[in-house]
Amino acid sequence: MVAKVLSCKYFPSSDTFDPQLGSTPSFAWRGIFFALQRLRLGFHWRIGMDSNVKMHVDRWGGSILMQLNSSYTDSSDAHVLCGEFMLPHSTQWNVNLVQRVFSVADVARILQCPMAPVACDRIVWSGHLKRVIPTTPDPIWLILSRLLVPPKIKLFGWRLGHDALPTASRLVQAGLSVGICCMCADGLKTIKHAFCECTMVVGLLSLAGFISLVTTATSSRAWLLSSFQQLPLHRFSLYLIILWNIWHQRNTFWHEGRLIPDWNLVQTCFSMFEGFIALESFSSATTMPELSISDRWHKPEATTVTINVDSACLPSNGCSTVGLLAGDHQGIVIAANVVPVEVP
Structure with a gap:
């Protein structure tokens, strides 16, 4: 949908690789436009x-x-x-x-x-x-592909290993931050500070059993590879889940001013890890039955009217209502109504 909207507005008579910036471009389109200029070089x-x-x-x-x-x-x-x-x-x-x-x-x-x-x-x-694509895969991705974590945490790990997270030290370069850690207000918020050195993080890592990891690496990439070498695969999977939750906690604190207790965060990490392991084990041991032709969804016939029903109740006054929405075979709404319900 977004691609079609941008295409109609900015390059209706050309293709994605030949767009026009326009006279009053939006902030989103301006960013996409300059990214396309770099992408074209490849x-x-x-x-x-x-x-x-x-x-x-x-x-x-x-x-x-x-x-x-x-x-x-x-x-x-x-x-x-x-x-x-x-x-x-x-x-x-x-x-x-x-x-x-x-x-x-x-x-x-x-x-x-x-x-x-x-x-x-x-x-x-x-x-x-030109055969310039490396034949040896990125070691960071080789590690992440083996982990027992959800895809969003693998993506986070890739960004972490390539120093691609918007830490304060990087936002300073764009003039969007003063660079000080928002949680401890002591020191420049780099990748290493955010996940290893911050006083608000050290206690959490200790509670989770990861305080003994050596963190002498100078880059986020070397630090992640070093941590992988020091931990078994399942422990490193849990470690990356904890790092993801630390990052989530920082965003929650910055945007909402709410700090999640360490014990709660650690418990969430262990529950997430155990739940994902259980789900993976169930998925690998269970084969979902294939749907027959009659079980699959088919577009309604031209004379069909579909009716969707939902209800709601306001706890403040106990008032309940039922909403009905009628649509034709194309999904176009043809009628709607709200009916109050008297609850004894």
Whole structure:
């Protein structure tokens, strides 16, 4: 839904990789727009027959990105297209035309660039085609993939291991914070301070049995890897759940001014861990039966009217009501009513 709204407003006649900032962009669209500018640097057009890619404006190529040595004059009103240097409806370059227009070095590059045998251009990821994607997975993610924790905590662990959490020390760089820890008001709130050194956290870690962990690492990545090496897998899973709840507690304290007691937080962490383990064990041991055709939802017939019913009661005066909502087979509301109910 959001993508369709932004598309209609900011790039109705183009694609995601060619948006317009607009005259009065929203804060959200401004952030997305500048992120797209950086994202475009990782992609290029893989040209096809009769290509419509702008030769001197767009990033294009075949299996690798094309990089021309010389610069050439282009028209802002009618850009030079790659297809103008191809033989019509063919996967061959017009060699004579290419040699007359481009330098010797660029001629060799262009003629070596293959084109797809289809009459369309496609966006492809440049890094993958150049084989620059690391063949060795990120060790942080290898660790997180083995943990017995919910997906949201794995994502938190990835952000933690890459120093991507909005701590006060990072917000200072953006001019959004003074940098002091909101809980102890003593020291710059870095990743290490927030989860290891803060006086409001030390007691909680001690209560949970993790105070003996060595925290001499200088980076959040090294600290997380070091903690994994010191703990068994199930203990590290619990440790990451505790770190996630510490972060949640900080946000609660900052936004609501409410501090969760240490014993309550530790109990919540253990309950979350044990509950997730039990759920995983149940899911792996239980096979859900497949639904038959008759059990699945089907769109109502054109003559069908659906009725949804709900009720509510106000504790203050004991007044109860029942609401009814009638809709047609398309889900369009055709009638609604609220009926008071007298409770004896």
